[in-house]
Amino acid sequence: MNELLTAVRAGRHHDVPPLVLGLDLPGRRSALAGLKELRKEVRSWDWQRRDRIRKALLVAGAGCHTGAAGCAAWIGGRDLRDWTRSPYPLILASLKDRDPAWLGDLAQRLAERSVLSDAEYSFVGELARIAQVPIPVTDNLVVGWTESVGTARWRGRTRRPLTDILREDPHTAVLAPRLFEMPELPPQVDWYDAPESQEHWPGALCALADDGVLDRPYLVERCVTRLMRGGRSVDQRFFLAVLQRLGATEEEESRHLRDWTAMAADGIAPVASHAQQVLVRLDDRGELSTRELAEVSGAVLFRQEKKLVRAQLTLLGKALRRDAATAGELLPAVAEAFGHEGIDVQERALKLVARYLPAVAGPEVRERLASAAGRLGPLHRETVAGLFGDLVEEEPQEAYEEFLPPAPVLRPHEPAPETVAELVEEVAARVKSHASERWIPSSAVADLSTGVTGFERTLDGLVRLARTHREELTAALREALAGVRFVEHGLGPYMVDPRAISTSHGISVVVASLLGLVSERDRVAWRAKTTVKGADACAHAALNGVLLDRAWEAAEAMAAGEAPFLLATPTWHTGAIEAAELVERLRSYRELGARPGPADFAQALLRVRRGGGHDGVDAAAAEALGTEEGDRLAAWIRADEPVAPVLRHPATTVSRPSAHNWWQRTTTGARQVLLATRERPVIRREFPEAFHWLGAAQLPRAQECYHWGPERSAHWTATLPEDPEALAAWLLPDLLFAADQGQRGAVGFLPALAESAGEVGAATRLALAYGLGARYPEDRTAAADALLVLAAGGRLDGASLGRELAILVDRDLVKVNRTADALGTVAATGAYRTVLTVLAAMLPGLLAYGKTPRGLGDLLSVAAECAERCGTGGIPPIAGLAATAGRKGSSQTVRQAARLLAAFPAVAEDAPPEGAESPESVEGPESPGAPDVGEATAPGRVDQGAAGPGI
Structure with a gap:
């Protein structure tokens, strides 16, 4: 032994x-x-x-x-x-x-x-x-088997065929069927780009079924069952690929009639499309009864996918042509399409009803159809009246009421933990979630490791308890963090790189110092390294550098046992601090004989709420302290100036491009629409070096970097909770790349920015405009949330936002169809009037193009939906709308323009589109309080016909 x-x-x-x-x-x-x-x-x-x-x-x-x-x-x-x-x-x-x-x-x-x-x-x-x-045969073993198969494919110099490996594996016949029973497919299986190929799992499994290794009828049954069960989209596509490759027999298709109808109604689009094709074949064979067709049609026509709805209307039309006597059962199902958002779908359904309405005998069905037709908009009222006459009752017009979420209210910041056990639990949760965030849901990571409120609470708790219970705290932290990398191996340089940190890095810095894992020499060297210097630094590194500077300062204060608590701990969830509370904290410091940390006090100044009606009283109270920090706080409150004044961009009109100057409009220099900020000397004169970037004049640079993302940006808005304009101006390049080049995650800070108490101006609106045109749906949703927050607080200038969107579309920085999707999301929450105000200012510039921008029909559809819901009272006529509605053809753009035009009671002769002839800016040169860019942003227009942002 x-x-x-x-x-x-x-x-x-x-x-x-x-x-x-x-x-x-x-x-x-x-x-x-x-x-x-x-x-x-x-x-x-x-x-x-x-x-x-x-x-x-x-x-x-x-x-x-x-x-x-x-x-x-x-x-x-x-x-x-x-x-x-x-x-x-x-x-x-x-x-x-x-x-x-x-x-x-x-x-x-x-x-x-x-x-x-x-x-x-x-x-x-x-x-x-x-x-x-x-x-x-277990799910876990099947995961290992698929990993083994994947490894075997890449042994040697050439990749072996997947089908050959599966044929040679003695356990394939037992383990492969288990794939069709697992809750989720293993990650090695669900990837494929050519399902028919035997180089990928669907094709290989079907080849084994052809060889008799796998039971084909069993696979068909399991595929149908899994498609009925639902689940992840990638799993559904896998089982659909296998089913399509195997090919169900006529007997199998007939046996699963109810399953196909359920899939067509509720399945994801590819599954519903396949089920719909099976139903067409069943109808051709006479195996689909009229009642079953009516039932499934009512569900399919309720879906939003136009391809599925059109195909179902085609199937219904074929059944009606075959036997017009079925109109009494089928036309009520057709009428479900009257509620579809596509105007072409509505018209197609209306034509079917008009054609076969004479075959309907009973008055009850006619009344049902008339009631359904009453949902159609003003564009179809004349046709509906001609079909149903007095059966269509005019619904009484109720006063429209805008539905907006509750206006955001300030929530108090929770106090620091009072016991060592509670604090250690929070520290361990944040540090460990950051260390293993690849293994837990991203939402949990965001809640645990990046929430700025939790970070400030934990940081303040560490400072407080390190002063009163140091030995107990360090012992508990060593035990709770056993196995964490920086505790085991020390604090590596990657932990303190200001280009890629989160709030958890800041906690790790403090904990490592408290546990004696950082020498004094390394602390000095690392703190100097994390101080962002030079004009070439980006806003992300500068904002991260502020957080790291505070973390290092807190670590040094704990080592010396000086700081009783932190001055910059927020009063509210936004990161803001009440001036009166900061005065009391400074008074406590004076009574304890403690010296405020420069970075901690600087951050506290940036967070002080301004313009609350008590500024004079608070400034006097601060001055009465008789300390240097009290005098600085009083001067800061009385100045009531933004950290960095934002300058107006000169891209103020829509250019009306023509063929000969199109290339000039789309050059990189002419396309960028960004903002500069003016110098704030007091920041560079009185604040620590880590804050100097914030006070320097910043020219906009469209430089792409990798610092953005929800896991990195939680503390950015809390760094400047009273100055959302400056923060929006600095982060505009991220939003530009999110819209123009498809960066993911850059828009996540906008909802928090919208909750900030500072003034909403051009920078915030421009940031919102970029966010609404972002490539990825989750980013557009974040922008939609921010728009609703601003509207709920009465802080949204919808017309100015619409004009900013028109400028970005004009410079090919924002896609119309993406903007339509985002604004449609906002409208669907009930904010129809808000969205219509934005679109009424945006549409004139787009309608004036000689070549219709892609997605304009979708944008007009959103506007028409809003106008029909909330009315057009107070909305000025949209220039160019009548001309677009009067064009020849039946394109989506023309149809939706006519639909929107019908919502206006009377439209005057079109005036020139707003901004077409006039060079006046969104915020004109005479606008008070709008500083000019001057030489900082130079060069002006591209040519006489194209207004370039010159940045």
């Missing part, structure tokens, strides 16, 4: 199996007790010592366990799994004297544990072979 423990401590894993086999049963039990103690001891070692003995410890413990359950638990221990070469051949060697039944039990237990690699799968398969039992 002693020799075994010595070999394990020396890391001689190859010597372990014969030493284990040389022990009798009592000897193995005694050795196991020593191995368990060694395992506990190893956890406190540094990673290099631990790595040297990990494999030997794993093999020895597995061989010394006498029970299969304990052996499986030992082998599956997470702290023993970090190895480079597989230890399982050695484990098999140490278990070769075991009874086959015992090995079979071990194989079953391991198969039920988390098996995620080909090594575990091969080990379980070998145990089953030795025990001469069938391989256990």
Whole structure:
């Protein structure tokens, strides 16, 4: 036994199996007790010592366990799994004297544990072979099997065909069917780009079914069942690909009639389309009754996908042509399309009703159809009146009421934890969630590791308790954070890089310093490294640098035992601090004889609420403190100036491009619409160096960087909660790239920005305009949320936002169809009047183009929906609308323009589009309080016909 423990401590894993086999049963039990103690001891070692003995410890413990359950638990221990070469051949060697039944039990237990690699799968398969039992069929084992298959494909110099590997695997016939029963497909299976190819899983499985290796009828049944069950879109597409490749027989299609109708009604678009095609074939064979067709049609016509709705209307039209007597049952289903958002769909359904209405005998059906037709807009009222006459009742017009979310209210910031146990729990949650965020949902990561409110609460708690309970706090933190990388290996340079940090990095910096993991020399060097200098730095690094500077300062203050608490801890959830509260904190510092940290006090000044009606009183109270910080606070309150005044951009008109100057309009220099900020000397004169970037004059630069993202930006808005304009101006390049080049996640800060209490001006509106045109739906949703927050607080200038959108569309920075999707999302919440105000200012510029912009029909559709819901009272006539509605043809643009035009009671002769002839800006040169860009943003227009932003 002693020799075994010595070999394990020396890391001689190859010597372990014969030493284990040389022990009798009592000897193995005694050795196991020593191995368990060694395992506990190893956890406190540094990673290099631990790595040297990990494999030997794993093999020895597995061989010394006498029970299969304990052996499986030992082998599956997470702290023993970090190895480079597989230890399982050695484990098999140490278990070769075991009874086959015992090995079979071990194989079953391991198969039920988390098996995620080909090594575990091969080990379980070998145990089953030795025990001469069938391989256990579990979901976890199937994951390992698919990993093993994927690894086998890439062995050697060339990739082996997937079908050949599956044919050679002895367990394929048993494990492959399990794929169709798992809650979710393994990640190695659900990727494919050519489902028909045998190089990918759907095609390979179908080839095995053709060969008789897999039961084809079983696969068909399971595919139908999985498509009926629903689930992840990628899984649904996989089972659909297999089903389409196998091809259901006529008998199988007939047997699943109810399933096809359910899929057509509720399945994802590809599944619903396939089910719809099956229903067409069933109808052709006379196996779809009129009642069943009416039932499924009512559900399909309720869907938003135009392709599915049109195909269903075609199917209904064919059934009506075949037998007009079915009109009484089918036309009410057709009428479901009257509520579809597509005007062409409405017209198609209306034509079907008009054609077959004479075949309807009963008055009840006519009344139902008339009631449904009453939902159609003003564009179809004349046709509806001609069809149904007095049956259509005019609904009384109720006064429209805008539905907006509640205006945001300030929520108090929670106080710091008062006990060591509570604080350590929060620190561990934030640090560990950041260390393992790839394994937990992104929403949980955002809540735990990046929420600025939680960060400030935790940071303040560390400062407070480190002063009063240092020994208890450090001991609890060491125990709670055992195994965390920076605790085990020290604080590496990557932890403090200002280009890519989150609030959890700031907590890690403070904790590492508190635990003595950072030397004084390293602390000084790292703090200097994280100070952002120079005009070339981006806003992200500057804002992150402020957070890191505060973290290092807090760490130094804790080391000296000076700071009783932090001055910059917010009063409200936005990050803002009440001036009166900051005065009281400074008074407490004075009474305790404590010196405020420069970075902490600077951040507190940036967070002080301004313009609350008590500025004079608060300034006087601060001045009465008789301290330097009190005088600075009083001067800051009285100045009531933004941190960085934002300058107006000169891109103020829509250019009306023609063929000869199109290339000039789309050049990079002419397309950018960004903002500059003016210098604030007091920042550079009185604030610490880490804050100097904020006070320097910033010219806009469309430089692409990787600092954006919801996991990085939580603290940015809380750094300047009273200056959303400056923050929006600095982060505009991110939003430009989100709209123009498709960066993901750059818009996530906008809702928090909209909740800030500062003035909403051109920068915020321009940021919102870019966000509404972002490529990814989740980014557009964030912008839509921000728009609603501003509207709910009565702080949205919809007309100015519409003009900004027109300028961005004019410069090809924002796509019309994306903007239509975002504004449609806002309108769907009930904010119809808000959206119509934006579109009424945006549309004139787009309607004046000679070539219709792509997506204009969708934008007009949103505007028409809003106008029909809220009315057009107070909305001026939209220039160019009548001309567009009067064009020849039946395009979506023309139809929707006519629909919108019908919502206006009377439209005067079109005036020139707003901004077409006049060079006046959105905020004109005479606008008070709008500083000019001057030489900072220079060059002006591209040519006489194209207004360039000149930035």
